Amino acid sequence: MDILVLLIIEAIAVGFALFLAGKLTTTEIGFKEAVICVAVSGVVGLIPVIGWLLSIVVYFYLLKQFTAADIWPDLILLVVVSKLIGIMIVAAFVSISV
Numbered sequence: 001m002d003i004l005v006l007l008i009i010e011a012i013a014v015g016f017a018l019f020l021a022g023k024l025t026t027t028e029i030g031f032k033e034a035v036i037c038v039a040v041s042g043v044v045g046l047i048p049v050i051g052w053l054l055s056i057v058v059y060f061y062l063l064k065q066f067t068a069a070d071i072w073p074d075l076i077l078l079v080v081v082s083k084l085i086g087i088m089i090v091a092a093f094v095s096i097s098v
Contacts, residue, residue, distance in 0.1 A: 003046070011039035014086045021082035022067075027074050033066040 015035030022029040029037075037059060045055035063075050 007039065007042050010042055011035050013089050014038045014082065017085035017089055018078070018082040020085055021078050024081055025074065025077050027067055027069050027078050029063070029067050029078075033062075037062040037066065 012035060015031065015038045018034035018038060019029060019031045021027075022034065040062060041055045041059040044058045045051045047054060059079070060071070060075060063069075063078065064071065067075070067078075069075055069078070
């Protein structure tokens with residue numbers, strides 16, 4: 001049950017970060033599509049041993065399907081910016097909870 005709650009929180013928080021990164025990089029992605037990308041990628045990431053690699057492949061595949069953007073530089077930049085925003089969101093949550 002805890003894993004399900006954490007996946008939902010991750011999907012919403014990182015999905016929002018992906019949505020913001022899309023606005024910053026001018027790659028159009030809706031909030032719903034961003035949350036779907038993150039949620040499916042997170043579920044696939046739970047597969048033992050190869051989950052992390054499959055998670056990355058699924059993440060890029062879904063982003064490619066939802067945005068129709070080029071892999072380089074659009075999607076690579078989108079992922080990097082979204083991860084940076086996600087790190088800032090996590091840092092903010094940690095500093096609030098301390």
